Amino acid sequence: MSQTGLSYEQAPPYGLPLRFFLTAPLFLMLAAVAAIPTAADWTADPHTLAAVALTHLLTLGVLGMVMQGALLQMLPVVVGTPVPASHWVARLGHLGLAAGALLLATGLYRGSPLLLNIAMLALAAGWLPFLAAAAVSLARARTASPLTLIPMRLAWLGALLTVALGLWLAGVLAGDLDPNGIEQGLGLHVAWGLTGWVLLLVMGVAYQVVPMLQITPPYPAGYARWAAWVVFAALALLSLASFAGMSSLAEAGYGLLGASLAGFGLVTLDLQRRRRRRLTDATLLFWRLGMLSLVILAPLPWLYPRLPAELQGAAAVMGGLIFLLGFAVSVVSGMLYKIVPFLAWFHLQTQTGARAGSIPNMKEFLPDSEARRHWWLHLVAVLWLVPAPWLPPAYAAPGLLLLALAAYMLWHNLLGCVRLFRRYGGRLH
Amino acid sequence: MTPITRLLSNDHDHCDQLFAAAENAVQARDWAHAEAAFAAFSQALARHFAAEEETLFPAFEARSGMSGGPTFVMRSEHLQMRELVAQMAAAVERRDDAGFLGASETLLMLMRQHNLKEEQILYPMTDRILAGEADLVEALRETLQAD
Numbered sequence: 001m002s003q004t005g006l007s008y009e010q011a012p013p014y015g016l017p018l019r020f021f022l023t024a025p026l027f028l029m030l031a032a033v034a035a036i037p038t039a040a041d042w043t044a045d046p047h048t049l050a051a052v053a054l055t056h057l058l059t060l061g062v063l064g065m066v067m068q069g070a071l072l073q074m075l076p077v078v079v080g081t082p083v084p085a086s087h088w089v090a091r092l093g094h095l096g097l098a099a100g101a102l103l104l105a106t107g108l109y110r111g112s113p114l115l116l117n118i119a120m121l122a123l124a125a126g127w128l129p130f131l132a133a134a135a136v137s138l139a140r141a142r143t144a145s146p147l148t149l150i151p152m153r154l155a156w157l158g159a160l161l162t163v164a165l166g167l168w169l170a171g172v173l174a175g176d177l178d179p180n181g182i183e184q185g186l187g188l189h190v191a192w193g194l195t196g197w198v199l200l201l202v203m204g205v206a207y208q209v210v211p212m213l214q215i216t217p218p219y220p221a222g223y224a225r226w227a228a229w230v231v232f233a234a235l236a237l238l239s240l241a242s243f244a245g246m247s248s249l250a251e252a253g254y255g256l257l258g259a260s261l262a263g264f265g266l267v268t269l270d271l272q273r274r275r276r277r278r279l280t281d282a283t284l285l286f287w288r289l290g291m292l293s294l295v296i297l298a299p300l301p302w303l304y305p306r307l308p309a310e311l312q313g314a315a316a317v318m319g320g321l322i323f324l325l326g327f328a329v330s331v332v333s334g335m336l337y338k339i340v341p342f343l344a345w346f347h348l349q350t351q352t353g354a355r356a357g358s359i360p361n362m363k364e365f366l367p368d369s370e371a372r373r374h375w376w377l378h379l380v381a382v383l384w385l386v387p388a389p390w391l392p393p394a395y396a397a398p399g400l401l402l403l404a405l406a407a408y409m410l411w412h413n414l415l416g417c418v419r420l421f422r423r424y425g426g427r428l429h
Numbered sequence: 430m431t432p433i434t435r436l437l438s439n440d441h442d443h444c445d446q447l448f449a450a451a452e453n454a455v456q457a458r459d460w461a462h463a464e465a466a467f468a469a470f471s472q473a474l475a476r477h478f479a480a481e482e483e484t485l486f487p488a489f490e491a492r493s494g495m496s497g498g499p500t501f502v503m504r505s506e507h508l509q510m511r512e513l514v515a516q517m518a519a520a521v522e523r524r525d526d527a528g529f530l531g532a533s534e535t536l537l538m539l540m541r542q543h544n545l546k547e548e549q550i551l552y553p554m555t556d557r558i559l560a561g562e563a564d565l566v567e568a569l570r571e572t573l574q575a576d
């Protein structure tokens with residue numbers, strides 16, 4: 001008990017998080033390609049079924065995938081308690097998310113109640129065991145520094161609410177459930193999903209990894225103690241407002257969310273500017289792009305209700321593109337470029353007991369020049385796509401092809417690392 | 430009071446700063462400076478390891494009766510880190526900046542997560558079971574500050 005989280009034997013085998021990490025870029029590729037023929041729909045209006053289907057290829061197939069894999073790997077180290085039954089949880093999470101994202105996207109797009117019902121089962125299987133296992137780890141956490149624990153625990157709650165609301169929405173669309181209140185339910189699902197789950201989790205991870213990767217000062221203690229609670233309070237206000245129908249509460253909630261996006265983006269950019277380590281690598285570039293995206297996005301929650309109705313659709317799609325591609329996919333890519341080669345080195349060294357000089361180092365496992373090439377492609381693709389909702393549908397195609405190519409590069413780079421690991425005799429399980 | 434946690438966590442920060450200075454010099458291919466900066470880093474790290482392996486861990490093992498447990502894991506991670514430091518030293522000698530930076534990247538990741546585990550789990554544990562042993566803290570301090 002007392003050595004919980006300390007020993008190598010308790011770290012999951014390389015193959016466990018890896019299956020999530022290698023699947024995610026494939027979903028990004030799929031989303032980019034599927035968005036080409038459907039551009040006339042999703043660029044015009046976020047409520048088209050094409051837009052919702054594409055959104056979930058990203059939120060479940062890419063983000064959910066990487067985040068589950070990363071948490072199964074990181075929780076034992078960061079909060080100091082192992083994740084129970086992690087092999088089963090990983091198997092179910094991976095299969096459930098992959099099958100669920102595919103089925104949900106096709107079910108929505110085809111308008112098939114049967115596919116939607118199967119998707120709901122798959123997604124429940126993909127999320128509920130994971131959430132239960134993460135709950136055990138987070139509840140028993142014995143870390144001496146609570147700053148990461150607060151956003152992580154709140155993100156857990158965000159994921160639970162998002163999944164519950166999502167299953168309900170899908171049930172309504174499949175015709176199983178009463179559509180009463182679907183407007184409010186959708187608003188809350190989106191807010192809890194994007195900020196309650198994705199943003200809070202990135203904040204919790206950032207408190208640990210930003211100072212670690214670049215040797216920056218730690219996040220200011222006052223900021224780190226309160227920022228996650230502010231996001232949570234904003235979401236609580238929004239939830240209350242949507243039940244009570246009070247628009248002034250909602251206004252306050254959206255204002256706080258906007259401030260949270262700007263605050264986190266600016267504080268992180270400032271820490272990175274003050275880093276001790278001068279090296280600029282692909283991970284730093286990806287994180288900067290991600291943080292800049294948050295800062296740019298910050299006025300949107302406030303601005304959106306003030307826009308004329310005919311502009312709201314395009315503004316929402318643009319906001320979604322900036323959040324999902326500019327922020328979330330960037331941050332996740334940056335993390336993968338550290339986690340995957342580090343784990344390759346770590347597992348190979350520990351398995352073979354090889355002397356450090358006789359196995360590849362992290363940069364040989366995954367050359368930074370390759371990762372940077374990916375960053376450039378990703379950057380150009382995002383810049384191209386952000387104005388797409390305001391332009392004719394055909395405009396989006398080249399940007400989407402670039403995005404698919406960028407996703408392929410990510411996959412190729414990660415796979416190259418794993419191949420080298422195997423060639424040196426590393427075992428995945 | 431958590432004197433052990435505080436002392437050794439501060440020393441981790443100190444080693445991080447020296448690490449960054451050495452890496453920055455190598456990256457700039459300022460080899461004259463890099464040699465001195467790297468020597469300062471590797472000496473500070475060696476003193477930190479010595480303080481733990483020769484003073485802290487034995488005291489912890491004697492008091493807790495656990496010698497195959499957490500301290501065993503920490504010692505074996507020290508071994509991995511020493512290997513990487515040796516690789517970096519050879520790269521400085523060869524003036525091989527790419528080789529140095531590949532090893533230093535690996536070392537940084539390993540070192541920071543090792544430190545995290547010590548700061549969040551092992552040090553607080555030693556502060557609890559070795560509370561009030563002022564001599565021990567003094568001995569640690571002396572090792573860290575030796576030339």
Ligand code: HEM
Pocket residue numbers: 046047048051052055056059060063064104120123124127162163164165166167169170173182186189190193194197198
């Ligand atoms: C069990 C998992 C999930 C299910 C079954 C699900 C289901 C749904 C459904 C059915 C809608 C459309 C509702 C409508 O238009 O009436 C929707 C919208 C949305 N969901 Fe999910 N969802 C899930 C997870 C997530 C997650 C984890 C996120 C974010 C991280 C997310 C983000 C969104 C967003 C942003 C929209 C609005 C999309 C748009 O308007 O284009 N969902 N979800």
